[in-house]
Amino acid sequence: MSGALAGIRVLDFSAMVAGPYCTRLMADSGAEVIKLEPPEGDYMRTRAPIRAGQSVYFGVLNAGKQSVALDLKSPKGVELAKELAAVSDVVVENFRPGVMKRLGFDYATLSAVNPKLVYCSISGYGQSGANAGLPAYAPIVQAASGFDVASMAYQGADRPMKSAIFVADYLTGVHAFGASCAALVRRARTGRGEYIDCALMDAMLGMLAYEVAEAQEPVSSPRPLYQATRTKDGFLMVAPISQANFEDMARAAGRDDLKADPRFATSAARAANWDALMQELDRWAADKSLEACDRAMAAGGVPYARYQSVADVMASPYAAERGLFATVQSGGAEIRATNPPYKMRGAGTAGKVPSLGEHGPVLLERVLGRKADEVAQLMKEGVLCQAS
Helix, strand or coil: CCCCCCCCEEEECCCCCHHHHHHHHHHHCCCEEEEEECCCCCHHHHCCCEECCEEHHHHHHHCCCEEEEECCCCHHHHHHHHHHHHCCCEEEECCCCCHHHHHCCCHHHHHHHCCCCEEEEEECCCCCCCCCCCCCCHHHHHHHCCHHHHHHHHHCCCCCCCCCCCHHHHHHHHHHHHHHHHHHHHHHHHCCCEEEEEEHHHHHHHCCHHHHHHHHCCCCCCCCCCCEEECCCCEEEECCCCHHHHHHHHHHCCCCHHHHCCCCCCHHHHHHCHHHHHHHHHHHHCCCCHHHHHHHHHHCCCCEEECCCHHHHHCCHHHHHHCCEEEEEECCEEEEEECCCCCCCCCCCCCCECCCCCCHHHHHHHHHCCCHHHHHHHHHCCCEECCC
């Protein structure tokens, strides 16, 4: 595959979600991504769901990469990692701030040998400041950022909502991917590398544009809250944002009277009476099937969608038409992994899910010029590891 990042080598020190998602996007764009793992492997290799002894979760995040397992407690392992960094274009890491410097893999050390290196650090609260050393996983940062409190207020709940969707990780991974690509563009012009500091907290605040604005200048009227319309056998999301949307919705529901109702006649009136409008939608749908409501909204050209499960979407014609998933090999089984969420020439999931340390011997020979007997000795000493 000849993607936009073809010819770019990425040394990936990251684990868990944010860093691996960033480098997964790089692999999907054609980069050679070398996933550097400890002898026991990335923690995600053991996370459910498991198929044929392999984590499907790990596979979705790491398809298309190459795995090298090194013992970084060994001086020889440290030296090999530094040699790989010296011949790489990009380094991505998501350790707690200070860990890479302690190991001797910080930007200052590696860029002294490789001045063109683009180095991206991902952390919870950035690389400096009072909060830099705090432990930070996505649910913690989502709580600290204001995201969960804003969501609680919108729900009218008395405590923040439960969640197992790690928005902060994936959002920061996307920002790290974009920043790294931008740094590569500037490197092409200047010949100089770059250090990138990406924080989960910063990424979360960056997506709360309305909330940041409202915190500075509180509004007197509540924000319209888009909510599920309940039918007899499912839920529908209807979003009558514009005047035309609203009129189309009223017509599709056979409720032309709503257009003359002073509570809903104008955009300002609807905003002030939004809950009442949602109640009218619920009354319309209460005795109808989801299919009937779907047909009515579709025929009327109304912005709407059925609520679907992820399994529903994966089996949908839309997913097939858009090529949202690729089938990749993971151990002795096949899994479906997401393709990159953008379409461009040469972009797509390639290769397979690497087994632990699978590519170590070949990469050391091809990239670092090690002889086969040297590689065998490193494996005998436990510096270079491979899953049995």
